[in-house]
Amino acid sequence: MDETISIVLFSGTDDKLQSASVMAAGAAALGRPVKILLQYWALDAFRADRINADHGLAPEAGEAGRAAMDAVTRAGGAHWSATMRAAKEIGDVDIQACSASMELLKLKQTDLDSLVDGIEGVASFFINAGEGQILFI
Amino acid sequence: MANLDIKLKVDASGLSCPLPILKATQGIKSIESGQLMEIVATDPGSVKDFDAWSKATGNALLEQDAVDGKFRFVLRRK
Numbered sequence: 001m002d003e004t005i006s007i008v009l010f011s012g013t014d015d016k017l018q019s020a021s022v023m024a025a026g027a028a029a030l031g032r033p034v035k036i037l038l039q040y041w042a043l044d045a046f047r048a049d050r051i052n053a054d055h056g057l058a059p060e061a062g063e064a065g066r067a068a069m070d071a072v073t074r075a076g077g078a079h080w081s082a083t084m085r086a087a088k089e090i091g092d093v094d095i096q097a098c099s100a101s102m103e104l105l106k107l108k109q110t111d112l113d114s115l116v117d118g119i120e121g122v123a124s125f126f127i128n129a130g131e132g133q134i135l136f137i
Numbered sequence: 138m139a140n141l142d143i144k145l146k147v148d149a150s151g152l153s154c155p156l157p158i159l160k161a162t163q164g165i166k167s168i169e170s171g172q173l174m175e176i177v178a179t180d181p182g183s184v185k186d187f188d189a190w191s192k193a194t195g196n197a198l199l200e201q202d203a204v205d206g207k208f209r210f211v212l213r214r215k
Contacts, residue, residue: 086159
């Protein structure tokens, strides 16, 4: 059984980025290799100059969801980027930027946070995913 | 309760999933094989999570109990 967990991270709102960081950290804590491909708005959220900015929430969060998330932040809850960094420290977590999204957003790797390990295409992603499970967030 | 020789105590109270198992992973790496780590968590998912974490990593779960809404786990590094 291939234990690698591969995540296509597409969404760029803070709640979905938080969800991805939780899944990545949980898998890493279990000793599973984790591969993340950043596309579109998720990639934009990993820009070094705005990784800690407010990226908003998914529409279904509504006002109550916004208030609940703000309460967690005020109580000192970990930012998704901190959880992702911790996941990389404890386990084998590789984060790649989708090359087509890099072009779309006119980004260079130097524009991205150091959490991002490199740039790859979809063929490389599927080869590395092997027979393991793939999540889309 | 047996008097165990706990090498490391980790307080993960107030932290939500997955931070308790993340802290456990950091903690277990700082002790030697055969040594014991105690971790306290309040996350309601932590009972099932530590059982799964123990099985996946091979670090044995020696004790677990719940007192006043706090879950306590004693784990032995593989």
